[in-house]
Amino acid sequence: MADAYFSFFTLFIILPLALLAFLSFILRPRPVRIPIKNRHVFITGGSSGIGLALAHRAASEGSRVSILARSPNKLEEARNAVKLATGIEVAVFEADVRDYGAVKRAVDEAGPIDVLILNHGVFTALELEKMELSEVKFTMDVNVIGCFNMIKAALPAMKNRKDPLPASISFVSSQAGQVGIYGYAAYSASKFALRGLAEALQHEVIADNIHVSLIFPPDTDTPGLAEENKRKPELTKIISASSSAMKAEEVAQKAFDGIKSGSFIIPCNLEGLALSIATAGLSPQRSFLMAFVEVVAAGIMRIVGLCFQWTWYDSIEKWHSQRKGKLTQSS
Numbered sequence: 001m002a003d004a005y006f007s008f009f010t011l012f013i014i015l016p017l018a019l020l021a022f023l024s025f026i027l028r029p030r031p032v033r034i035p036i037k038n039r040h041v042f043i044t045g046g047s048s049g050i051g052l053a054l055a056h057r058a059a060s061e062g063s064r065v066s067i068l069a070r071s072p073n074k075l076e077e078a079r080n081a082v083k084l085a086t087g088i089e090v091a092v093f094e095a096d097v098r099d100y101g102a103v104k105r106a107v108d109e110a111g112p113i114d115v116l117i118l119n120h121g122v123f124t125a126l127e128l129e130k131m132e133l134s135e136v137k138f139t140m141d142v143n144v145i146g147c148f149n150m151i152k153a154a155l156p157a158m159k160n161r162k163d164p165l166p167a168s169i170s171f172v173s174s175q176a177g178q179v180g181i182y183g184y185a186a187y188s189a190s191k192f193a194l195r196g197l198a199e200a201l202q203h204e205v206i207a208d209n210i211h212v213s214l215i216f217p218p219d220t221d222t223p224g225l226a227e228e229n230k231r232k233p234e235l236t237k238i239i240s241a242s243s244s245a246m247k248a249e250e251v252a253q254k255a256f257d258g259i260k261s262g263s264f265i266i267p268c269n270l271e272g273l274a275l276s277i278a279t280a281g282l283s284p285q286r287s288f289l290m291a292f293v294e295v296v297a298a299g300i301m302r303i304v305g306l307c308f309q310w311t312w313y314d315s316i317e318k319w320h321s322q323r324k325g326k327l328t329q330s331s
Contacts, residue, residue: 016292019292019295019296020288020289020292023288023291023292023295024288027285027286027287027288027291028284029202029206029211029262029284029286030286031261031262031286031287032166032211032261032262032286033166033260033261033262034115034165034166034167034168034211034259034260034261034262035165035260036058036061036062036063036114036115036256036259036260037061037062037063038062038063038064039063039064039114039115039163039165040063040064040066040110040111040112040113040114040115041054041058041063041064041065041066041113041114041115041117042065042066042067042068042107042110042113042115042116042117042154043055043058043065043066043067043068043117043119044067044068044069044097044117044118044119044120044146044150045068045069045119045120045121045172046066046067046068046069046078046119047067047069047071047074047075047077047078047092048069048074048078048222048223048224049220049222049223049224049248050119050172050217050220050222050248050251050252050255051067051069051117051119051120051172052067052078052081052082052248053248053249053251053252054117054119054252054255054256055067055078055082055090056081056082056085056086056249056252057249057252057253057255057256058115058256059082059085059086059088059090060085060086060088061256063115064091065082065088065090065091066090066091066092066093066110066113067079067090067091067092067093068092068093068094068095068097068103068106068120069092069094069120070094070095070096071094072094075092075093075094076092078090078092079092091110093106093109093110094106097120097142097145097146097147097149097150098141098142098145098146098149099149100149100152100153103149103150103153104152104153106153107150107153107154107157108153111157112157112158112160112161112163113154113157113158113167114158114161114163114165114167114168115167115168115170115259116150116151116154116158116167116168116169116170117170117172117255117259118146118147118150118151118169118170118171118172119172120142120143120146121142121143121172121174121190122138122139122142122143123139123187123224123228124139124186124187124228124231125183125184125187125228125231125232125233125236126183126231126233127182127183127185127233128185128186131185131186135186136186139186139187139189139190140186140189140190140193143187143190143191143193143194144190144193144194144197147171147194147197148197151169151201154169155205158205158208158210159205159208159210164209165209166209166210166211166262167208167209167210167211168210168211168212168213168259168262169201169205169210169211169212169213170212170213170214170215170255170259170266171194171197171198171212171213171214171215172215172217172255173191173194173195173214173215173216174187174191174216174217174218175216175217175218175243175271175272175275176188176191177191177192177194177195177214177216178216178272178275178276178278178279179275179279179308180192181236181239181240181312182233182235182236182239182312182316183232183233183235183236184236194214195214195283198212198213198214198264199212199282199283199284202264202284211262212264213258213259213262213263213264213265213266214264214265214266215251215254215255215258215266215268216265216266216267216268216272216275216276217246217251217254217255217268217272218243218244218245218246218268218269218271218272219240219243219244219245219246220245220246220247220248220251221245221246221247221248222248225245234319235315235316235319238315238319239312239315239316243271244269246268246269250268251268254266254267254268254269255268261286262286263286263287264283264284264285264286265280265283265285274301274304277293277294277297277298277301278301278302278304278305280294280298
């Protein structure tokens, strides 16, 4: 009886506490708090959808807000909407993130940035075989090169800021940047690229007290989603049906909660949390409690991931079988 008690105590008390102590010692970067009140928050793709919700949230929390987008009409509508809702005047800048010169002029005019949120992006759900290469290039240019342009333009002033408080660079990725899905070849490639960029960038800017975050929203109820759904392949709709859409305001709240805590990975719902644990890999982790969950749950989440893959491939197999059956009947 005593041996059983000792084994239980060791397995469920001593070992977990020892693991927690070890994780709290080795985790880097260390925990941080990033305030946004009375600081300059610059949001790309800020004229609609998640970007506009982020602008509302930042303004309501007392930030000085700048938004950048391509459409002057949408920018003006966004400015008026934020002013009406919060009483705060936001600065607006018209530029295409693919144009480094235009981006640099906007950033220089806006002034030093404390919190940079790279929210811009384009999305086309279509099988790669059916996509034009020009569409693939456009997706990569906007979603990836656009981020490089923004960071190159903003980073010198961020590094030389007089404000001693920590700064932040955040990428709005997607759950399609954690797992590839049928019909998302170009989009997933662009969002997966952001992870490598973010991990390397964090190494480069940590000494300047700049902290990098990756935000992984699911499908979000925005005007863009309605347009995307019109072109989505049937199989994409079947596979992605398991993930429910969030409101842009909910994503914005989750995003800022994560940014302010300096989290590298910011999931937005329960499914996103599971994906974050399953794909933690070599990503930075500031929370020793979250690191503990990642370590302990890694094996379980691998099984869960394999179950998801089984259902997806089963759906693909059934869809193709049904399609072949219809073609045979019609002939």
